[in-house]
Amino acid sequence: MSVSEGKHMAFYLGRDLKCESIQVFIRNVRSWATKPLEQKDIDKFLETKEEFKEEIWPVISHNSYLINLASLDPEKLKKSYDAMLDELKKATQLEIEYENMHPGVIPISDKEKITKDEAFTQIATQLNKLMDETKGSKVRILLETTAGQGKGLGNKFHHLKTLINKINDKNRIGVCFDTAHSFAAGYDFTTKKKYEDMWNDFDDVIGLKYLFAFHLNDTEKELGSRVDRHTHIGQGKVSKEAFGFLVNDERFKDLPGILETPKEKDLKEDVMNLKMLRSLIK
Numbered sequence: 001m002s003v004s005e006g007k008h009m010a011f012y013l014g015r016d017l018k019c020e021s022i023q024v025f026i027r028n029v030r031s032w033a034t035k036p037l038e039q040k041d042i043d044k045f046l047e048t049k050e051e052f053k054e055e056i057w058p059v060i061s062h063n064s065y066l067i068n069l070a071s072l073d074p075e076k077l078k079k080s081y082d083a084m085l086d087e088l089k090k091a092t093q094l095e096i097e098y099e100n101m102h103p104g105v106i107p108i109s110d111k112e113k114i115t116k117d118e119a120f121t122q123i124a125t126q127l128n129k130l131m132d133e134t135k136g137s138k139v140r141i142l143l144e145t146t147a148g149q150g151k152g153l154g155n156k157f158h159h160l161k162t163l164i165n166k167i168n169d170k171n172r173i174g175v176c177f178d179t180a181h182s183f184a185a186g187y188d189f190t191t192k193k194k195y196e197d198m199w200n201d202f203d204d205v206i207g208l209k210y211l212f213a214f215h216l217n218d219t220e221k222e223l224g225s226r227v228d229r230h231t232h233i234g235q236g237k238v239s240k241e242a243f244g245f246l247v248n249d250e251r252f253k254d255l256p257g258i259l260e261t262p263k264e265k266d267l268k269e270d271v272m273n274l275k276m277l278r279s280l281i282k
Contacts (some may be wrong), residue, residue: 070104124166
């Protein structure tokens, strides 16, 4: 949901679309520069959040796309750390439940200098420091499953498990499963058997107790393409049947599902995609 008219307006936009959960950006996602939240804006957000608590829960914040805790460049790593710290502090001020992040990317220039295991250790070290600096915060960081484009990390379940194992405070970490990304990463859940096999694999490797949210996106690209291209539900390669398995899975009935599909300012595409997903509920 857009926050251009004020962060609290995301709730009203969500209500108009009959959303049960919303995702927002709480800082400029394409710039390092940011301003502190004004108290009046914090108060308005919290007041509105309380007003909508029976209709819309939880709220997810998605962190800046610039943040990369796997970078070996000292300046970029410091900027990433500081930006993530700012995200967590703002999410705490706004009492947002989840902070979603992509695990990280090994830059092409660094690919000969750092192994994946070393990158995971660095990311986890940074996350542990961030959690220490925000002790007392209830914001849970969600590691998003990725497509694995380029040198992106997080496209395999064992990547996320490796990170989770290195986190000191397990109450502050979790996973957001992105359907488009995971399909592009090679996880096929388009038949009932493949769907069940995938979740059995997830449970064996990571544990379903760490799953807290979904990004519900279809993809233009083929299974295993490792290319991140979102499209509308039922119009891509994932298939309506696969989304049907998800929305009817009792295990996940209380978990939020967020649309990140393309849309114009009038949000008619969100209405279309929500209608499609709800039509699949049996």
